[in-house]
Amino acid sequence: MTDQERQFLAAVREVLEEAGFSESAAGAEGVHTVQHARGVMVGWMPEELRSVRARRRGPRRSRNTGRKDLPGLRHAFGLALAAAFRNAGFTVETRGDEWLLVLQPEHQPEL
Template sequence: MNDHQDDLYPRVRAVLTATGFEEIATGDEGVHLIHHARGVMVGWMPTQLSPAPVQADLPGLRHAFTLALAATLRAAGLTVETHDDQWLLVLDTHHTPD
């Protein structure tokens, strides 16, 4: 991991926290951040939705939430790739492939 990646993770966390998408501390639900070789992966595990959506609605809800996360991160000047409506990759623009 390089210095740029060390700076990126807290920056992503700060942007999400400031806009109400706080990372979940424990458990399976909520927003998750994971270190990645090219940056930071951001994902969302929905639970405790009220009223509970039917299973057919979950892909649409996940898509909308992912769009909102991506828009928030891009508005903060970060470069974001979408991966299957499940995860976002916030890119370390200083990353150089091996």
């Protein structure tokens, strides 16, 4: 990782902290960051979703009772985080319902 990438990741983490979200440990519930060729991916893994995914892999696949409010929670979380990053001057792209891509300045589209 270059110095520029380290500084960018630190800036992304600072926005998360200021918005009230600290990065979680790998495998734990909460906010996660992942390096991407164009920036940093930011996502959220709630405890409820982790247990739903674990059940899907188990033998009781047909008895999946996943919570129906998670898509709404994910959407609200994504909107809040995207607003925080945009207010801090970053360009953000959505990646499905689970991730935001915070673009590094050299990967931002020309206006």
